[in-house]
Amino acid sequence: MERYLMPQVQLKCLCGKVTGETADINEHSGTRIHCCCDDCQAFAQYLNHEKSIVDYFGGTDIFQMPLSHLKINQGHEQIACVKLSAKGMHRWYTTCCNTPIGNTMGPKMPFIGVIHNFMANAEHRDVALGKSRGYVHIKFANEKVPENLQAKPFNITLRIILKLLLWKIKGLNNPNAFFNQDQQPIVKPKILK
Ligand SMILES: [Zn+2]
Numbered sequence: 574m575e576r577y578l579m580p581q582v583q584l585k586c587l588c589g590k591v592t593g594e595t596a597d598i599n600e601h602s603g604t605r606i607h608c609c610c611d612d613c614q615a616f617a618q619y620l621n622h623e624k625s626i627v628d629y630f631g632g633t634d635i636f637q638m639p640l641s642h643l644k645i646n647q648g649h650e651q652i653a654c655v656k657l658s659a660k661g662m663h664r665w666y667t668t669c670c671n672t673p674i675g676n677t678m679g680p681k682m683p684f685i686g687v688i689h690n691f692m693a694n695a696e697h698r699d700v701a702l703g704k705s706r707g708y709v710h711i712k713f714a715n716e717k718v719p720e721n722l723q724a725k726p727f728n729i730t731l732r733i734i735l736k737l738l739l740w741k742i743k744g745l746n747n748p749n750a751f752f753n754q755d756q757q758p759i760v761k762p763k764i765l766k
């Protein structure tokens with residue numbers, strides 16, 4: 574059987590001050606989804622870039638992958654973090670141009686949902702990461718999501734949990750671009766009420 578090509582993905586904010594790269598990844602190394610949840614939409618609004626982050630349905634195109642497979646090469650000082658509530662996810666973005674980077678669940682969880690704007694692969698995203706596995710949290714969608722675009726909730730949840738378990742066993746929260754060795758976020762998150 575032919576082996577899948579697993580290229581690195583280059584990471585770049587809109588203005589180019591923050592750059593990075595992923596390890597070799599493809600559709601099997603993570604989960605690409607469109608998230609319509611109110612928090613993802615609120616994050617896009619917070620960054621004032623709703624139109625370029627969120628699509629017609631209100632979905633954000635996200636690739637969930639292991640934290641250790643993502644590296645920031647330059648522009649560390651431009652990275653900021655916001656949480657929509659004290660217990661919410663860490664939502665990382667760049668202060669230079671308000672590009673969303675991705676969402677993490679804390680230092681011990683080997684997970685980051687990288688937001689499409691930070692991946693320099695818009696033209697060949699389907700090839701690099703596979704097609705989206707569908708829209709989730711559609712009750713928050715702005716427009717009715719056609720059935721063929723919806724993710725099957727059971728299948729997608731199971732996939733995400735199994736991936737997380739596997740990454741946890743493999744210790745893929747290390748190295749970690751967003752949390753230091755004391756398990757603290759590299760910048761203090763701003764907590765929105
Ligand atoms: Zn920038």
Ligand SMILES: [Zn+2]
Nearest residue numbers: 608609610613
């Ligand atoms: Zn969401």
